[in-house]
Amino acid sequence: MDINLVNALPYEDFVNIFGNVVEKCPIITASVWSKRPFVSLPALEAAISEFIDSLPESGKEGILRCHPDLAGRDLQRGTLTLESREEQARAGLDSLNSAEASRMTRLNEEYKERFGFPFVICARMNDKANILRQLSERCQNERAVERARGIEEVKKICRLRLQGLVLTDAPNKL
Numbered sequence: 531m532d533i534n535l536v537n538a539l540p541y542e543d544f545v546n547i548f549g550n551v552v553e554k555c556p557i558i559t560a561s562v563w564s565k566r567p568f569v570s571l572p573a574l575e576a577a578i579s580e581f582i583d584s585l586p587e588s589g590k591e592g593i594l595r596c597h598p599d600l601a602g603r604d605l606q607r608g609t610l611t612l613e614s615r616e617e618q619a620r621a622g623l624d625s626l627n628s629a630e631a632s633r634m635t636r637l638n639e640e641y642k643e644r645f646g647f648p649f650v651i652c653a654r655m656n657d658k659a660n661i662l663r664q665l666s667e668r669c670q671n672e673r674a675v676e677r678a679r680g681i682e683e684v685k686k687i688c689r690l691r692l693q694g695l696v697l698t699d700a701p702n703k704l
């Protein structure tokens with residue numbers, strides 16, 4: 531999809547197509563529509579990033595809380611968003627053995643208990659062993675470090691989702 535086409539979209543279509551580039555946060559997409567025209571895809575990405583950075587810390591934590599656990603209840607129940615389902619499958623999180631699954635559940639709970647938001651990592655850039663290792667290591671961090679780290683990961687997920695929508699000929703939601 532050409533950037534000129536993106537810029538020409540009415541907000542209903544823009545939100546419909548790009549509303550989940552940040553998981554379950556269509557308000558971000560709806561807000562950056564006002565910043566059109568974007569000179570390029572990275573400019574659209576930068577506008578999203580700036581919006582996120584402008585939020586208070588509670589808002590950033592809110593974004594993290596919109597993310598499903600990795601290999602969690604939503605995956606088991608089939609209630610993940612399409613994007614998250616594909617990302618988690620790509621990292622092999624839909625085929626954990628029982629030892630891996632129980633370790634993931636225990637560490638996810640420990641992480642949420644400690645920080646009050648879920649562990650977020652760009653699943654497409656990691657495999658399951660790496661995710662488990664980072665989950666265990668990041669449980670040891672300070673809350674502010676983890677908040678910032680989680681937001682960095684949200685931005686990586688967003689970049690890959692945007693690229694998937696704009697740089698491919700994948701059918702969009704129009």
Ligand SMILES: NC(=O)N[C@H]1NC(=O)NC1=O
Pocket residue numbers: 553597598599600613614617618648649650651652653654687
């Ligand atoms: N918890 C978490 O990191 N979830 C996200 N990660 C990712 O790549 N897709 C998601 O939904």
